[in-house]
Amino acid sequence: METDQYLDVFIEESKEHLQALNQHLLELEKQPEDLSLVNEIFRSAHTLKGMSATMGYQDLANLTHQMENVLDGIRNHQIKINPDILDVVFEAVDSLEEMVLDIESSGTGKKEVSELVRQLEAIEAGEAVLQTAAAVAEETETNNDTSGIALDEFELAVLRESEEKGYQNFYAKVTLREDCMLKAARVYMVFEVLESLGEIVKSNPDVSQLEDEAFDLSFEVLFVTQQSMDLIKEKILRVSEIDTVSIQDFFVDTYKEVQDTAPETKETPVPENEEKQQETTGEKKAQHNNKTIRVNIERLDILMxxxxxxxIDRGRLEQIAEDVKHPELNETVERMARISGDLQSIVLTMRMVSIDQVFNRFPRMVRQLAKDLNKKIDLQIEGAETELDRTVIDEIGDPLVHLIRNSLDHGVETPEVRRKLGKPETGTIKLKAYHSGNHVFINISDDGAGINRKKVTEKAINNGLITKEQASIMTDNQVFGLIMESGFSTADTISDISGRGVGLDVVRNTIESLGGAITIDSEEGKGSTFSIELPLTLSIISVLLVEIQQEKYAVPLSSIIETAIISKSDVMHVHNQAVIDFRGRVVPLVSLKDVFQVPEVNEETDHYSVVIIKKGDKSAGLIVDGFIGQQEIVLKSLGNYLTDIFAISGATILGDGQVALIIDSNALIK
Amino acid sequence: MAEEIVQDVKVIVFQLKNEEYAVPVTQVGSIEKMEHITRVPNTENFIKGVINMRGIVTPIVDLRSRLGLEETPADENTRIIIVDLADTSIGLIVDAANDVVDIPVDKIEEAPQVIGAIDIDYIDGVVKLDDRLIILLDLRKVLKFHEIEQIKSIEN
Incomplete structure (x- = not known):
């Protein structure tokens, strides 16, 4: 079968199902009694298995198949959920994820899963063996579980009668080959064989379901015969496309015993069926309401x-219209500008993705980390539906991982310590995202130890980051900001979790390179909050175009407080640093002409044009030669040949087709 | 086929201070006339800045400056050769570019070793063609790509 064209869909959907698996498993861990969750999980696993088998990814299918068996056991109350079982299932999901990722990066999706399969089998068999211990006595075949068949009184009577008359009751489990194309036909052939040798009392699933191929690969039958077990087995195996057949004796008494010890099994079939029906109707509803379409992200990028x-052309047109001063042209250009403005917001919102994409992997990560660190953590997520441009989403994952690891490792204390401090043993980490203005805020707060101001200042002084005098006048926020300076790491011991030589300075750099900012609030003993502020999009930004001699530069509007024209006589000097008194604050001046070594051509005036910029609560004044105006520009990278240029974050193409550089104002504030 | 075919390399020949240099045509994207270059501050001397090349911000290298020749103001012959290397487009300013030549591979000789010229590692070979001497450039080395890659590998 030609499957290439379905590969994208397969990968996409597999990922969705894996995500659903993860999510529901986590919920299940919290509420082990909730069988509707097991059903959800089972459904995801089942679909995944079907898809991977169709696509020919055998390992993937095998593992899901075995996982499905365990889940089936859980939902039929044959297996009781415990953390160990969940661990194995989680591990299985991890392996599945790896395989899908491998397939995505055009690998074969092959992985050694036999160990996991064996563990899952052990779980499945572990309980099954207990339940049918008596019946299994002489059998060595796998899957000796007869309780999948529920018998009513009449069927039991028939079986009992045949036992008394010297007939033998057999239970057979027939498994078809995975590549079997005509399942119903094979079932029919097996039934025909059995009918010729004896009489079928009951099958699971029932005959009509079997005819509709409403079963997986195996089905079970109970039948009465006078023939020997081996003969029957041999005859069934003659039917083609049969993988395995296991046959065992069936005793009514043993069956009853099992039923008595596990009374709930009798009840399960009924609610299960109901649930299935609900599920299917639910799915149909969802399909009706769904008015979205999948669009390849590449196409959106091309559109963008x-x-x-x-x-860029709009900018050029606006410039031409201004020069020509033709009323009709002006009007048309204005209209076009308005329409393209609307278009811009639509294109941008189309590329918006909910931050859930990033957040959804954290519950798993936190669970694992908490386990590794022997800490109890409750991760609360708020505002996962908050939307951000895809470009930002792609970049924000790693910094967030780092911050959460940091909170877990250094923030939240161990249960023992927490108990001594009179705090609840379980620590809380809150992840909260929300929109405000043109920005998105993400807060990560914990109720852990908080930041020790004294320890931080001591260490900063030791590392030469600040002097003692500076330390005494710094605000708390400024002190906490120090832990994100490069060359600072507060962990007393280096751990696997966050002390890997990469400090919080990397986090800060990443966020700042995205045009965002990060601040820390903390109260010792109560916890800390890391607040990240991010722009909604990275591809089109508003800037102030400025002139420095004959060169044009763009300053992102997001970092500008205001602009001012000041007389040269107002400039003062502190330690060789030019400063101005601006609205009661001392603001250092930075001459962009000097920073960028702009060749001088214009003669000096007695005024400075100054752009006041901010970074956190610090500010600086950039001296330029003139303001050109505010403009929406498209951010372009300088490519990988020109990297790490001081105070330049990128470039843009202006209306006249020339390139202007974008100033990274964060780098200019010390 | 029994007969051996002498393979040719197609190169673009350009002039720099009366000398002729060449780069393989496969590495060349286009040849452009001189246009306004936006200076990028705090970069190496030979990087003149960036231009807008059909929507892509393209860095421009003055080849004279890179090869240690004195820079001259641009005239109507000055061209920018856009080369594509490792997914990156880079423009090279040359005095003139007007020739495409087929060079038989077996005519390429190793660059003559000059005493005291240890720094020059960017010459791939020289070709004598009739009365012309053409110097083949290794663009990766000219553009210090290996240094960039080295830095990147250290960073990682």
Missing amino acids: NLFEELV
Whole structure:
């Protein structure tokens, strides 16, 4: 079968199902009694198995198949959920994820899963053996579980009668080969064989379901015969496309015993069926309501690129219209600008993805970390539906991982310590995302130990980051900001979790390179909060275009407080640093002409044009030669040949087709 | 086929201070006339800045400056050769570019070793063609790509 064209869909959907698996498993861990969750999980696993088998990924299918068996056992009350079982299932999901990722990166999706399969089998068999211990006595075949068949009184009577008359009751489990194309036909052939040798009392699933192929690969039958077990087995195996057949004796008494010890099994079939029906109707509803379509992200990127070109030309047109001063042209250009403005917001919202994409992997991570660190953590997520541009989403994952690890490792104390401090043993980490203005805020707060101001200042002084005098006048926020300076790490012991030589400075750099900011609030003993502020999009930003001699530069509007024109006589000097008194604050001045070594051509005036910029609560004044105006620009990278240019974060193409550089104002504030 | 075919390399030949240099045509994206270059501050001397090349911000290298020749103001012959290396487009400013030549591979000789010229590692070979001497450039080395890659590998 030609499957290439379905590969994208397969990968996409597999990921969705894996995500659903993870999510529901985590919920299940919290509420082990909730069988509707097991059903959800089972459904995801089942679909995944079907898809991977169709696509020919055997390992994937095998593992899901075995996982499904265990889940089936759980939902039929044959297996009781315990953390060990869940661990194995989680591990299985991890392996599945790896395989899917491998397939995505055009690998074969092959992975050694036999050990996991064996563990899952052990779980499945562990309980099954207990339940049918008596019946299994002489059998060595796998899956000796007869309780899948529920018998009513009449069927039991028939079986009992045949036992008394010297007939033998057999239970057979027939498994078809995975590549079997005509399942119903094979079932029919098996039934025909059995009918010729004896009489079928009951099958699971029932005959009509078997005819509809509403079963997986195996089915079970109870039948009465005078023939020997081996003969029957041999005859069934003659039917083609049969993988395995296991046959064992069936005793009514043993069956009853099992039923008595596990009374709930009798009840399960009924609610289960009901649930299935609900599920299917639910699914149909969902399909009706769903008015979205899947669009390849590449196409959206192409759309965005084309739109960027349009924005550049729009800028050019506006400039021409201004020069020509033709009323009709002006009007048309204005209209076009408005329409393209609307278009811009639509294109941008189309690329918005909910931050859930990033958040959804954290519960698993926190669970694992908490386990490794022997800590009890409750992760609360708020605002996962908050939307951000895809470009930001792609970048924000790693910094968040780092911060959460940090909170877990250094923030939240061990249960013993917490108990001594009179705190609840379980620590809480809150992850909260929300929109405000043109920005998205993400807060990570914990109720752990908080930051020890004294320890931080001591260490900063030791590392030469600040002097003692500076330390005494710094605000708490400034002190906490120190832990994100490069060359600072507060962990007393290096751990696997966050003390890997990469400090919080990396986090800060990443966030700042995204045009965002990070601040820390903390109260010792009560916990800390890391607040990240991010722009909604990275591809089109508003800037103030400025002139320095004959060169044009763009300053992102997000970092500008205001602009001012000041007389040269107002400039003062402190330690050789030019400063101005601006609204009661001392603001250092930075001459962009000097920083960027701009060749001088214009003569000096007695005024400075100054752009006041901010970074956190620090500010600085950038001296330029003139303000050109505010403009929406498309951010372009300088490529990988020109990297790490001081105080330049990128470039843009102006209306006249020339390139202007974008100033990274964060780098200019010390 | 029994007969051996002498393979040719197609190269673009350009001039720098009366000398002729060449790069393989496969590495060349286009040849452009001189246009406004936006200076990028705090970069190496030979990087003149960036231009807008059909929507892509493209860095420009002055090849004279890179090869240690004195820089001259641009005239109507000055060209920018856009080369594509490792997914990156880079423009090279040359005095003139007007020739595409087929060079038989077996005519390429190793660059003559000059005493005291240890720094020059960017010459791939020289070709004598009639009365012309053409110097083949190794663009990766000219553009210090290996240094960039080295830095990147250290960073990782």
